[in-house]
Amino acid sequence: MLVMCKKIYPSITVDYREVPSGIPDILKEKYCFIEMKRMKTGDYVINEQVVVERKTKDDFVVSLIEGRLFKQCYHLRKSAFIPTLIIEGNPFCTGHAITREAIRGALLSVSVAWQIPINYTSSVEDTVQMLWMIAQQNQNQQQVLYRRGYKPKTLYKRQQYFLQGLPMVGPKIAAELLQHFGTIEGILKADEKSLLAVPGMGKERIRKIKMFMEGSAKKLASRGL
Known part of the structure; x- marks a missing residue:
């Protein structure tokens, strides 16, 4: 976003x-x-x-x-x-x-x-x-509709659930990421070039995800993010 x-x-x-x-x-x-x-x-x-x-x-x-x-x-x-x-x-x-x-x-x-x-x-x-x-x-x-009270049972569904907490990641993108990298760890460690190879991933989406994962919580909060 x-x-x-x-x-x-x-x-x-x-x-x-x-x-x-x-x-x-x-x-x-x-x-x-x-x-x-x-x-x-x-x-x-x-x-x-x-x-x-x-x-x-x-x-x-x-x-x-x-x-x-x-x-x-x-x-x-x-x-x-x-x-x-x-x-x-x-x-x-x-x-x-x-x-x-x-x-x-x-x-x-x-x-x-x-x-x-x-x-x-x-x-x-x-x-x-x-x-x-x-x-x-x-x-x-969407946080209320898709995450609150929802408790996925299988490991794969829990992995999808985790990924949908990232900015601009819905069910389809989460599934594409898991299919491409195989593990959550592989996704989080991937560089921009590797992420761009995933269908649906673009530079703006990757930028937002990286900012979410790497940004200081205090700085983001102060900026209203």
């Missing part, structure tokens, strides 16, 4: 196909750490914890008509992240030949059967605000 003005800013991985929407550029202006890549599932991954599928009102309806919607729901639920769907605009107000009952049924299926929360926005700017709020809330609450 980027550190600016004594605040810790969220990290958001963005599918490169979202570039034409203008959303990634606006998020950068809000000082999010943005990583662009081709994503197999979802359009945004926030803090390595939440995966967001963004659909305009027309895309939602077309994906329903073409049979893509529920396949995407399956992959969202199958992912290692908390899934949510953002619908930009009113899906009941499009020019497509589909009944209100079909749209309503699809919305209920997504939220109830697939248990994927739906968030509605009115514009690109509103979507940016929604993503920003999700990122901030997740950043403030």
